[in-house]
Amino acid sequence: MIADEILDRARETVARNLARTPLLPYHAAGLEVPVYLKYEGAQPTGSFKVRGGVAALTAYAAEGVPVVTASAGNHALGIAHASRLLGAKSTVVVPEGGSPAKIAALRTYPVELVLAPGGYDGAEAKALELAAGGRKFVSAYNDPHVIGGQSTLVGEVAETLGEDFTIVVPTGAGGLLAGTALGARRARPDVRVLGVESAACHAVSAAVAAGHVVTVPVGDTIADGLVGNxxxxxxxxxxxxxxxxxxxxxxxxxxxRSVRELALTAGLVAEGSSAAALAALRAGLVPADRPVVLVVSGRNIAAGLLATILTEG
Structure with missing residues (x-):
């Protein structure tokens, strides 16, 4: 579905522009097999999304195409960081009512920042309008170069461990999961990939079961990166x-509970989406017949929310 050439180029681009994130032994897991935390909070934007941003901007800059995206979250920061890193032109459209902290952060990058009314739908509509004028719309997940960038994470793990393993991946729209599935088949003979959704949203699993994208209900959750159609x-x-x-x-x-555990036991700041892999392990949903890698996908959690969670229980 995505050409090997795209995956190869993404691997080279990410390795050239981003430092490897740590793979940390997690002895507190209490399993007989080794458990590791792949901590993407160490990325310069605090999230794995910068992998896809760097891969996509490198590819489209080589084609001479300026890009536009719609996001007020980790994807926007990934595109913005890649723009500064590569000297590429990009436009980021965010909702007018978006996070003031994230909008302030985006203003520090050399991107054209556009505020659009109407929430995320309005921002996406504006981005697509700009794309119709000659820019390339870069989806946070539905773009082959973005997925190629996300595929680099599992390759780093495989090169470090040197043996087969199970990798547990937080799953919202499936960009990281799809990238991991593609990267796993190239990394080791037998890497098992497990995706973890929030119970608040089953967009990917519903689409997999139906054989096509379906609309699903979306509930409330602190794992905002794991919800949305x-x-x-x-x-x-x-x-x-x-x-x-x-x-x-x-x-x-x-x-x-897993956000709290990661902070107090592993010393890692993790947003809600990032804690899903550990939550699945604690729920007994992860086979323990080989080494296990839990992807901690980002650290961008509001300070007040983190403080509240730390005092629970």
Missing amino acids: LEPESITPAIVREAGVRLVDVDEAAIR
């Missing part, structure tokens, strides 16, 4: 289905 022509479910990836889900209480 998919673009109608999203390529991620087909990649996940073809790779035979198993999907599980975890509830809100489990996610909050």
Whole structure:
């Protein structure tokens, strides 16, 4: 579905522009097999999304195409950081009512920042309007170069461990999961990939089961990176289905407990989405027949929310 050439170029680009993130032994897991935390909070933007941003901007800059995206979260910061790193032109459209902290952070980057009314839908509509004028719209997940960038994470793990393992991946729209599935088949003979959704949203698993994208209900959760419906022509479910990836889900209480555990036991700041892999392990959803790698996908959690969670229980 995504050419090997794109995956190869992404690997070279990410290795050239981003330092490897740490793979930390997690002895507190209490399993007989080794457990590791792949900490993407160490990325310069605090999230794995910068991998896809760097890969996509490098590819489209080589084609001489300026890019535009819609996001007020980790994807926007990834595109913005890549723009500064590569000297590439990009436009980031964010909702007028978006996070003041994230908008302030985006203003520090050399991007054209556009504020659009109407929430995320309004921002996306504005970005697509700009794309119609000659720019390339770069989806946070439904873009082959973005997915190629995310595929580099599992390759780093494989090169460090040198043996087969199970990798547990937080799953929202499936960009990281699809990338991991594609990267896993190239990294080791037998890497098992497990996707973890929030119980608040089953967009990817529903699409995999149906064989096409379907609209699903979206509940409230602190794991905001794991909720939202998919673009109608999203390529991620087909990649996940073809790779035979198993999907599980975890509830809100489990996610909050895992944010707290990562902070107090591992000393890692993790946003709600990032804690889903550990939540799945604690729920007994991860086979323990080989080394396990839990992807901690980012650290961008509001200070007040983190303080509240730390005092729970």
